[in-house]
Amino acid sequence: MTDARIIPISGEAPASTTSSPGTSRGQTAASSGSENNSGRVAGGAAARPRARTRTRAKAEETEAPDPQPAPLPGSDYEKPSWDDKVAGALSFLRRRVTGDYPVDNFGFDPELLDQILMAPFRPLYDKWFRVETRGLENVPDVGGALVVANHSGTIPLDAVMTQLALLDHHPEHRHLRMLGADLVFQSPFIGELARKSGSTLACAPDAKRLLQQGELVGVWPEGFKGIGKPFSERYKLQRFGRGGFVAAALEARVPIIPTAIVGAEEIYPIVGDAKALARLFGLPYVPITPTFPWLGPLGLVPMPSKWIIMFGEPIHTEEFGPEAAEDPMLVFNLTDQVRETIQQQLYRLLVQRRSVFL
């Protein structure tokens, strides 16, 4: 199962409407399908945007990137032609139907994420929120790092957008492996999709395992306190959990990248919380926004705020010894430092921002 697979990608030109649902890809987000079993991104090298060559029948053995494209009899081999797109889409479909795709130990299905799960969010990213990224160079090209960001927006769209920013716009097209709350993995469908898109439970062993594998890990330490806070408290960072993420970074000796997300606070402004309902269903909050639940499903349309995601300068943890994770004082101080850095970045971005929607 360690063979690298190149995922069919239509190199340029939005893949308009192909015959199959598999290939509606706009970006050249070459994704590393080369997650081997341990989930390690092999040197960040596998991301090679490349027109899918014709996959022949019985293609399991020849799935690896073969240097010699084998054109269809009777069709000229051009760059990403219609034929290639069809071939790519069909091969994708066949692999999905027969179960012939790699999944890492955490249940991450990179092919599914890149080709299907992210597809509906790409227009949202480009056209609706017009996300602007800054400081992508602060995210290392290879190796483990911990992205720590503020959490807001009632539903965790900010996490999806950050994941998409790193996948589509980082030069190495990195997958952000996010750590999620218990509730996420208890919920049907949501938990399943979270695992398949690379998330895992926010617990020390998983964080450490991912970081030591050299993965880029994302945490939103404010948790439900962050996304469920009222609109009046926008851009005020909540308590940062117990600092477990810092301990994990110290133990794995990877840099922490404080990340500020501006714009997500305004997508669903929470003006009230139906606490009784929340208790009834065991939810952390039930939001009431100016449009939800009053407008029904229409109330689910997010405000088209303008987003900025800023990846700050890494805070290095390598200089501390391996036993630093056992020093609660250091962990608390570093947690505070990360929190302060993100808060300052937020204030700076807010001053620069001309308006919520522009």
Add this chain to the structure above:
Amino acid sequence: MGQVVLVTGVSRHLGGRMAQMLTRDPQVDRVIGVDVVPPRGDIGRAEFVRADIRNPIIAKVINAADVDTVVHMGVIATPIQAGGRMSMKEINVIGTMQLLAACQKAPTLERLIVKSTSSVYGAGPRDPAMFTEAVEPRHAPISGWAKDSGEVEGYVRGFARRRPDVAVTTLRFANFIGPQVETAMTGYFSLPVVPFVMGYDARLQFIHEDDGLRAIHEATVNDRPGLYNIAGDGILMLSQAIRLAGRPPVPLPLPLVPLTGRGMIKTGLADFSPEQVRFLTYGRGIDTTRMRERLGFEPEYTTKEAFMSFVEARGLNKILSPQRAAAAEQVLASVLTSGGSHD
């Protein structure tokens, strides 16, 4: 002088093969197989003793033959095999207690190997992605085979404490799979349509039966005390495994699952115990670093390869075979590309 090995549970497939495998080892002089019923298959040159490990007769067997190694494979996974949950529990727990009591009194004993299961970790949404041997279960199993195995391990720990001179190896196996072995899992994937819990997709790990036996063999002939997770590399998602097996999946809403499970047990279609259902809902992963580094064991089959060996041996994916899928792909491709409207 070579080893004298006593193997329990020898009348079932894995125990029988284990006994046979050990008789071929030059390091082993004698292999004594014990079970309540005579073995169905060939156990090679192994001597069979019909004895119930639930009564003290087992102590006589151990002492009479100067047994120095005991391989305990007598823990039964499904009530069907034992003839009811009551007798299953008795064989598993009381049987182990009797066996360990006999072992404790056996002066010649040097080594004890226990075949356990990774289901002692339970399964649930708050589990870490991969269990190492040191992690305590967060959703400890409350019924069935998994609970029995947890209790068996408890008694084994007690034994290890009382007989520190005996090297005790406990092997926690992922689900056994392969061309011959019959487990709840193989029954499940052989169903004409495979039900799964809607909205969940479990992570599965398998160990090929040959690899599993090799692991027990490794622990039997070498001195490797400790607790080890044993699984093939990589994982399969349940949805992926169903597709690889070419079975039509049927989603079941969570509230309907207990009812369906009971119905399937009643009709003998499949064995859906509550902890089996939890496993097929939340899945589980076990970390095998210790297996590699300390046991020095390397499985030949990955999880996927082991599963495919089962699928191919049973001819499960005949209807929706990879060959047919590839052929369909080619037909569609030729229709869409040559007859298509690309110029």
